[in-house]
Amino acid sequence: MHPETIAIRTQTERTSEKEHSTPLFLTSSFVYDSAEDMAAAFSDETLDVNIYSRFSNPSVDEFIKKVCLLEGAEDGIATGTGMAAVFSTFMTFLSAGDHIVSASAVFGSTHAILTKYLPKWGIDFSYFDMNKPETIEVLIRSNTKMLYVETPSNPGLDIIDLEYVAALCKKHHILFVVDNCFATPAVQQPLKFGADIVLHSATKFIDGQGRVLGGVVVGNKELVKQMYLFVRNTGPSLSPFNAWVLSKSLETLYVRMDKHAENAIYIAKSLEGHPALSAVKYPFLSSHPQFEIAKKQMKNGGGVLTFEIKAGLEGGRKFLNSLKWLSMTNNLGDSRTIASHPASTTHSKLSEEERVSVGITPGLIRLSVGLEHPEDILADILQALG
Numbered sequence: 001m002h003p004e005t006i007a008i009r010t011q012t013e014r015t016s017e018k019e020h021s022t023p024l025f026l027t028s029s030f031v032y033d034s035a036e037d038m039a040a041a042f043s044d045e046t047l048d049v050n051i052y053s054r055f056s057n058p059s060v061d062e063f064i065k066k067v068c069l070l071e072g073a074e075d076g077i078a079t080g081t082g083m084a085a086v087f088s089t090f091m092t093f094l095s096a097g098d099h100i101v102s103a104s105a106v107f108g109s110t111h112a113i114l115t116k117y118l119p120k121w122g123i124d125f126s127y128f129d130m131n132k133p134e135t136i137e138v139l140i141r142s143n144t145k146m147l148y149v150e151t152p153s154n155p156g157l158d159i160i161d162l163e164y165v166a167a168l169c170k171k172h173h174i175l176f177v178v179d180n181c182f183a184t185p186a187v188q189q190p191l192k193f194g195a196d197i198v199l200h201s202a203t204k205f206i207d208g209q210g211r212v213l214g215g216v217v218v219g220n221k222e223l224v225k226q227m228y229l230f231v232r233n234t235g236p237s238l239s240p241f242n243a244w245v246l247s248k249s250l251e252t253l254y255v256r257m258d259k260h261a262e263n264a265i266y267i268a269k270s271l272e273g274h275p276a277l278s279a280v281k282y283p284f285l286s287s288h289p290q291f292e293i294a295k296k297q298m299k300n301g302g303g304v305l306t307f308e309i310k311a312g313l314e315g316g317r318k319f320l321n322s323l324k325w326l327s328m329t330n331n332l333g334d335s336r337t338i339a340s341h342p343a344s345t346t347h348s349k350l351s352e353e354e355r356v357s358v359g360i361t362p363g364l365i366r367l368s369v370g371l372e373h374p375e376d377i378l379a380d381i382l383q384a385l386g
């Protein structure tokens with residue numbers, strides 16, 4: 001079957017109520033027919049039974065199963081947020097004395113974990129520039145256990161060749177972890193290019209309507225089993241209600257991502273050369289520095305673009321204040337178009353030097369292009385630029 005069909009037709013087994021749409025299992029625990037069954041559920045880890053929704057839940061399992069099928073993964077684990085997915089991955093596979101090599105262009109909270117928390121527990125990190133993949137190998141040490149990237153990155157939209165990085169990781173026996181939040185499996189499947197683990201903030205395009213928080217991590221069975229035990233014991237589990245919302249959202253992921261990308265490239269092309277802008281960046285614009293790599297590993301350019309206002313920090317603020325109806329919020333991946341100004345918001349805690357090193361210039365605007373009519377979106381942007 002095609003992924004579009006799988007995303008719609010993968011569903012928890014129909015109950016005796018004969019429901020058509022998938023049911024929601026809003027329960028914290030599960031019952032047993034006998035004391036012996038209950039004892040077995042706890043003593044025999046190989047039994048496939050639900051015990052408690054921190055461990056497993058049918059609505060959560062349905063969501064995980066769908067993401068695994070769409071990413072081409074053997075198994076997965078869901079978490080309450082994207083950051084819980086990132087943190088649980090680090091905590092499961094890194095120990096005191098280990099080293100992680102990461103792209104410097106990563107989401108602000110991931111940067112905080114790498115720089116503020118991991119060192120507290122004796123885990124060292126090195127950053128590389130997404131635009132200089134040839135500099136990665138010299139950073140790898142005997143204690144390097146993981147290599148971490150976002151591609152496209154947030155918010156700079158840098159792209160890295162997944163096959164190239166995967167080959168390096170194989171050569172040095174390092175886990176290759178990819179945050180696939182900006183692309184989603186509808187646009188890019190990193191496991192097919194050699195990644196070991198793929199994670200998501202499901203809060204973004206997977207939900208697609210700005211309603212719930214969630215995260216998911218997928219990979220091979222052996223790796224996921226280790227993560228399952230971490231999540232089961234420490235508790236960053238996904239709520240059944242959010243899993244149900246996210247599973248329903250996956251039914252429309254493919255049509256939504258196609259439309260997000262169609263709108264985004266229309267806006268990006270229309271803004272190129274605008275006199276108030278010094279740059280427009282979108283993975284499927286031929287001017288993108290990694291356009292050829294983007295075409296190789298992505299089905300389309302996704303739903304996010306950036307542009308650089310010549311008038312800098314003040315110009316960025318003024319642009320946001322001049323928008324008539326585009327949303328001013330820090331989320332992304334919504335049906336509503338969202339404009340944000342990373343330098344004064346999500347990345348304001350970084351120094352100016354740190355921001356510029358990951359492509360966040362003072363006048364950078366990140367646009368998460370929604371599903372409204374593209375001419376309406378463009379009209380609001382143009383009047384605000386004016």
Ligand SMILES: Cc1ncc(COP(=O)(O)O)c(C=O)c1O
Pocket residue numbers: 081082083084086107150154179181182200201202203204213214215
């Ligand atoms: C690329 C990326 N990874 C992870 C996260 C964290 O996700 P959450 O907000 O669901 O914790 C975000 C949030 O914006 C993100 O953009």
